[in-house]
Amino acid sequence: MKKQLLSSEPVGAIKSQTFRVYNLRTFFRREPGNLERCPSCGSGIISSEVEPSKKVATDMSDINAVPSHYFSRLYLCSACAWWGVRERWGLLVYEEECDYMIAGMAEQKDLAGKRESQPWRLVLENIDYLSALPLPRDWGDLFGSFRYLLNRPL
Numbered sequence: 122m123k124k125q126l127l128s129s130e131p132v133g134a135i136k137s138q139t140f141r142v143y144n145l146r147t148f149f150r151r152e153p154g155n156l157e158r159c160p161s162c163g164s165g166i167i168s169s170e171v172e173p174s175k176k177v178a179t180d181m182s183d184i185n186a187v188p189s190h191y192f193s194r195l196y197l198c199s200a201c202a203w204w205g206v207r208e209r210w211g212l213l214v215y216e217e218e219c220d221y222m223i224a225g226m227a228e229q230k231d232l233a234g235k236r237e238s239q240p241w242r243l244v245l246e247n248i249d250y251l252s253a254l255p256l257p258r259d260w261g262d263l264f265g266s267f268r269y270l271l272n273r274p275l
């Protein structure tokens with residue numbers, strides 16, 4: 122029998138990876154900065170750039186939409202198995218500004234061998250961001266200021 126989740130929120134599942142997808146443009150008045158603390162345990166976050174998801178790469182190939190990709194960033198908790206990926210991109214022609222975060226918990230087996238199996242990779246290949254949830258309000262405090270969001274020139 123499948124493990125029941127405590128929350129009634131819809132949860133994505135791609136080949137046994139369970140995760141949630143959040144839309145960061147739902148309640149913040151100003152764009153949140155970098156994620157600084159783990160939503161699961163409050164520990165520090167290690168962030169790095171990752172290749173864009175297939176969805177974002179496809180949007181970027183639509184030159185007529187005047188796309189811009191700001192970043193695709195992987196967040197790993199320094200203490201627990203929580204992982205997240207935030208992607209920020211826009212399509213000027215449709216006046217669409219997208220800012221989404223995928224949040225998941227790695228299985229213990231994924232953590233062995235320095236997370237070599239990288240569960241987010243499979244998710245980034247398949248994510249469509251269509252069923253995104255509003256970000257939980259208490260997550261707002263986990264983000265730093267927008268000033269520090271873009272740590273490299275556009």
Ligand SMILES: [Zn+2]
Pocket residue numbers: 159160161162163164198199200201202203
């Ligand atoms: Zn954690």
